[in-house]
Amino acid sequence: MPESKRRNNKIKGQGSRKDVLAADNGLVLSEVEGRRTCPERKRRAADVSVELMSITPNAEDVIERACRTCYLSFHRYNPPSSTEELIKKVIQKGHHSVLEHALATFRIKGGSRVFTHELVRHRLMSPSQESQRYVEYGKTKQFEFVTPPTIRKTKFADKFKELSLQAFDFYQQMVKAGIPKEDARYILPNATTSEIVISANFRELRHIFAIRCVERAHWEIREICLEMLRIMKKQAPIVFWDFEIDEKKRIAIKT
Numbered sequence: 001m002p003e004s005k006r007r008n009n010k011i012k013g014q015g016s017r018k019d020v021l022a023a024d025n026g027l028v029l030s031e032v033e034g035r036r037t038c039p040e041r042k043r044r045a046a047d048v049s050v051e052l053m054s055i056t057p058n059a060e061d062v063i064e065r066a067c068r069t070c071y072l073s074f075h076r077y078n079p080p081s082s083t084e085e086l087i088k089k090v091i092q093k094g095h096h097s098v099l100e101h102a103l104a105t106f107r108i109k110g111g112s113r114v115f116t117h118e119l120v121r122h123r124l125m126s127p128s129q130e131s132q133r134y135v136e137y138g139k140t141k142q143f144e145f146v147t148p149p150t151i152r153k154t155k156f157a158d159k160f161k162e163l164s165l166q167a168f169d170f171y172q173q174m175v176k177a178g179i180p181k182e183d184a185r186y187i188l189p190n191a192t193t194s195e196i197v198i199s200a201n202f203r204e205l206r207h208i209f210a211i212r213c214v215e216r217a218h219w220e221i222r223e224i225c226l227e228m229l230r231i232m233k234k235q236a237p238i239v240f241w242d243f244e245i246d247e248k249k250r251i252a253i254k255t
């Protein structure tokens with residue numbers, strides 16, 4: 001299926017950051033700025049999208065049946081009540097390996113390289129990220145950068161934008177002069193956006209949410225992980241039942 005069609009064919013529960021933030025409380029995650037020569041992309045609002053690409057079908061049932069193998073307790077298999085009872089019990093007891101039988105894949109667009117660098121530190125998660133060795137900004141894709149909210153409304157915002165665009169101009173000059181993209185990219189800011197696809201099993205997703213959705217996590221990874229958590233709570237409500245999202249504080253805590 002072509003990418004454009006797949007995007008329209010959204011799985012229930014998924015949505016773009018823009019939609020969610022606008023609907024929830026009007027907060028803006030970040031400002032992704034476009035190239036000067038492309039005015040329609042100038043100064044547009046947040047446009048970070050978190051798309052659930054795929055998920056293990058009947059994930060919670062798969063987990064229950066896998067888990068029942070340990071105890072050969074299929075006589076107790078009586079979904080949906082037995083599924084909820086068993087999954088909650090194994091999570092509380094720390095028998096988390098059974099959650100590894102279910103997997104989810106997300107495509108995340110519009111986050112900065114600051115965000116992706118933090119995300120890819122999770123070793124049990126599998127990433128495929130847009131390569132700055134092969135992708136040419138201004139040709140393969142627009143150069144975009146994220147301005148953090150703490151900077152956006154200050155006197156530093158204009159300079160932040162100016163220097164980011166200057167770095168991009170210089171990048172383009174170097175590439176045009178024959179400098180390889182993989183070396184010209186050294187001048188690009190951490191704020192540069194990057195597309196990434198990640199796959200992780202439910203155990204790893206729970207771990208990521210537990211440490212990235214809390215107050216001490218950096219705002220950008222927190223916001224994006226919160227969106228993944230919102231989706232997972234819809235898709236697998238039992239496995240993620242103990243994560244409570246505080247939409248006002250924009251955090252989630254494990255109860």
Ligand SMILES: Cc1cc2nc3c(=O)[nH]c(=O)nc-3n(C[C@H](O)[C@H](O)[C@H](O)COP(=O)(O)OP(=O)(O)OC[C@H]3O[C@@H](n4cnc5c(N)ncnc54)[C@H](O)[C@@H]3O)c2cc1C
Nearest residue numbers: 118120121122123124125204207208210211212216217218
């Ligand atoms: C608030 C915060 C601040 C941070 N600050 C810094 C920082 O200043 N500098 C920095 O470098 N990083 C920092 N990090 C990143 C952190 O050090 C880890 O790289 C990141 O959390 C991913 O590793 P992990 O162990 O949490 O989980 P994952 O890599 O996702 O692994 C999941 C779990 O699998 C197990 N596991 C995975 N690999 C191993 C292994 N080799 N041996 C044993 N068990 C394993 C562990 O139980 C682990 O918790 C920070 C993270 C957070 C949340």
